[in-house]
Amino acid sequence: MFLSSFLRTIPISLEQGLAYGIVALGIVISFRILAFPDLTVDGSFPLGAAAVSRLIMEGIHPVYGVMLAIVLGFIAGCFTGLLNTKLKINSLLAGILMMTILYSVNLRIMGRSNIQLLTVNTLLTPLESLEMNRFIPIIAFFFLVTIGIKILTDMFLHTQLGFAMRATGDNEQMIRTLGTNTDNMTILGLGISNAFVALSGALVCQDQGFSDVGMGIGMIVAGLASIIIGEALLGTKTVQRMTLAAIVGSIIYKFIISVGLRLGLAPTDLKLATGIMVVLALGIPALKKEKEGKLHLRGV
Amino acid sequence: MIELAEVKKTFSRGTVDEKVAINGITLHIRDGDFVTIIGSNGAGKTTALNLISGTYFPDGGNIVIDGVDVTNIPEHRRAKFLGRIFQDPLMGTAASMSIEENLAIADLRGKRRGLGWGVKKSRRGHYRDILKMLDLGLEDRMKDMVSLLSGGQRQSLTLLMVTLSIPKLLLLDEHTAALDPKTAQRVMELTEKIIKENNLTTVMVTHNMQQAIQYGNRMIMLHEGKIQFDIEGEEKNNLTVEDVVKKFGEKLKDETLLVA
Numbered sequence: 001m002f003l004s005s006f007l008r009t010i011p012i013s014l015e016q017g018l019a020y021g022i023v024a025l026g027i028v029i030s031f032r033i034l035a036f037p038d039l040t041v042d043g044s045f046p047l048g049a050a051a052v053s054r055l056i057m058e059g060i061h062p063v064y065g066v067m068l069a070i071v072l073g074f075i076a077g078c079f080t081g082l083l084n085t086k087l088k089i090n091s092l093l094a095g096i097l098m099m100t101i102l103y104s105v106n107l108r109i110m111g112r113s114n115i116q117l118l119t120v121n122t123l124l125t126p127l128e129s130l131e132m133n134r135f136i137p138i139i140a141f142f143f144l145v146t147i148g149i150k151i152l153t154d155m156f157l158h159t160q161l162g163f164a165m166r167a168t169g170d171n172e173q174m175i176r177t178l179g180t181n182t183d184n185m186t187i188l189g190l191g192i193s194n195a196f197v198a199l200s201g202a203l204v205c206q207d208q209g210f211s212d213v214g215m216g217i218g219m220i221v222a223g224l225a226s227i228i229i230g231e232a233l234l235g236t237k238t239v240q241r242m243t244l245a246a247i248v249g250s251i252i253y254k255f256i257i258s259v260g261l262r263l264g265l266a267p268t269d270l271k272l273a274t275g276i277m278v279v280l281a282l283g284i285p286a287l288k289k290e291k292e293g294k295l296h297l298r299g300v
Numbered sequence: 301m302i303e304l305a306e307v308k309k310t311f312s313r314g315t316v317d318e319k320v321a322i323n324g325i326t327l328h329i330r331d332g333d334f335v336t337i338i339g340s341n342g343a344g345k346t347t348a349l350n351l352i353s354g355t356y357f358p359d360g361g362n363i364v365i366d367g368v369d370v371t372n373i374p375e376h377r378r379a380k381f382l383g384r385i386f387q388d389p390l391m392g393t394a395a396s397m398s399i400e401e402n403l404a405i406a407d408l409r410g411k412r413r414g415l416g417w418g419v420k421k422s423r424r425g426h427y428r429d430i431l432k433m434l435d436l437g438l439e440d441r442m443k444d445m446v447s448l449l450s451g452g453q454r455q456s457l458t459l460l461m462v463t464l465s466i467p468k469l470l471l472l473d474e475h476t477a478a479l480d481p482k483t484a485q486r487v488m489e490l491t492e493k494i495i496k497e498n499n500l501t502t503v504m505v506t507h508n509m510q511q512a513i514q515y516g517n518r519m520i521m522l523h524e525g526k527i528q529f530d531i532e533g534e535e536k537n538n539l540t541v542e543d544v545v546k547k548f549g550e551k552l553k554d555e556t557l558l559v560a
Contacts, residue, residue: 160413163397163405170394173386177353179379179410236396237445 009258011135017251018142019204020222022149024246026196027223032242033157034189035169035298039095040080041197041223043102044073045216048198049205050109053117062123066202073198074191076102081187091298106213114212122206138207145203149196150243157239165189172298218271225274226250228281301501302329302352302469307361309347321347323525324361334495334502336512339522345505348522349471352503354378366468380410383467385458387474392458395447399438399457402446403427406461430460434490452483456490463494470495472504488515509541521548
């Protein structure tokens with residue numbers, strides 16, 4: 001009984017883990033590559049969902065909705081970067097401000113606080129109507145999208161521009177003396193990061209069949225938890241390893257959550273459990289007085 | 301070549317903490333000069349370098365590099381003129397990136413960075429050759445993260461990074477002060493070799509008077525944000541630590557400066 005319920009959580013963990021893995025990849029770019037604690041995520045995730053849902057309701061093909069989501073997410077991230085670099089607003093506060101602003105923006109886009117998509121055609125409808133177990137094509141779809149984004153990210157981070165972005169997070173003073181405008185790197189990186197997050201939001205809402213203005217709450221904490229789990233298993237030796245860790249971590253995180261729910265964890269306590277998980281992961285190195293385990297962040 | 305005209309810098313202006321760091325410096329550095337700058341703590345040595353590099357903008361005066369007035373040009377746009385090495389060996393390299401990735405970043409100093417591959421295959425051979433010059437075995441560790449290297453190794457790598465695209469002016473900010481004496485000696489020898497081979501115009505700030513006298517063709521002493529003396533050629537070659545102490549002992553309150 002126990003084992004079978006355990007196994008039954010695997011497909012759903014894979015599906016959600018891969019879909020939310022794109023958020024984790026976005027957070028890798030902000031937190032890990034740029035060392036920028038970007039909280040915009042909680043707002044850009046529902047932003048992507050809002051954009052695609054609204055366009056679907058307007059009868060426009062979901063592909064355009066997904067593209068719009070990516071563009072809007074990019075712009076939102078750039079704004080956070082501008083607040084931080086040009087107006088010199090602390091990085092955490094810049095993200096919180098943007099997240100708050102996006103709450104109103106998302107409501108404007110949707111026109112109400114939630115949109116249900118169960119009865120309309122989405123990007124995933126053709127896959128769901130195939131003559132096979134629903135999980136197979138859906139998991140394959142999210143696998144291809146998420147791995148595709150991982151590979152693109154790995155490639156970008158090995159270009160000249162990608163090097164400059166990594167160096168901006170690692171040693172801002174050094175790369176500035178080598179002629180890179182680090183403000184632009186921060187703005188661009190946050191744009192890319194939130195474009196990923198909005199894309200994930202746009203796909204997740206079509207997968208679960210609804211968009212809700214509150215669907216981004218706690219997204220940053222869940223994403224961080226995923227990254228921490230993945231890195232504990234795979235390490236951060238190379239960029240490829242780091243991005244893989246985010247995806248693997250995301251799947252394991254979803255697995256832990258769904259097992260927890262099956263074992264009787266109340267859904268309302270989910271964020272409490274996730275929060276405690278992150279506190280422990282970030283706090284244990286400090287309690288052990290390890291310097292290396294400490295998260296290196298700029299502007300905090 | 302490098303021209304500083306009546307350059308001034310005051311920190312916390314208009315508050316009780318007001319501190320005049322640079323109080324009107326006029327200085328002409330010729331092509332090929334190797335200038336050493338000494339002075340006690342707070343004399344304005346590092347501030348002078350920060351003004352040249354654009355980390356700070358001056359409150360008054362002009363800075364001209366190679367005929368271009370850079371007084372109001374931000375730091376990242378002066379990069380094509382300047383190479384800089386800091387006291388902290390951690391500051392010159394990106395720890396989470398590999399040795400070859402660090403070299404590749406420096407390879408593009410002051411140039412546009414696009415979507416081409418960061419490490420070009422065609423440059424790898426060159427990176428290997430110059431790493432061999434260091435004689436630290438780094439040529440076989442090109443994929444290793446820089447965080448695995450010691451302070452001396454990192455500072456040596458930083459020196460190599462400077463030579464990848466020759467700057468008009470090399471700024472050395474006490475770049476051997478944080479190293480153990482043996483490593484410091486090694487890095488200093490390497491520095492001199494690189495400066496000579498590439499005929500680099502160099503400004504080196506140092507706390508170590510022996511070093512300031514031994515290296516370079518010109519020596520400047522700063523005191524309270526002003527140039528106290530500026531000697532070169534024969535006169536500098538014949539200078540000893542005792543001479544300087546005798547002449548300026550009362551101004552060199554900082555004990556660390558006196559121990560060679």
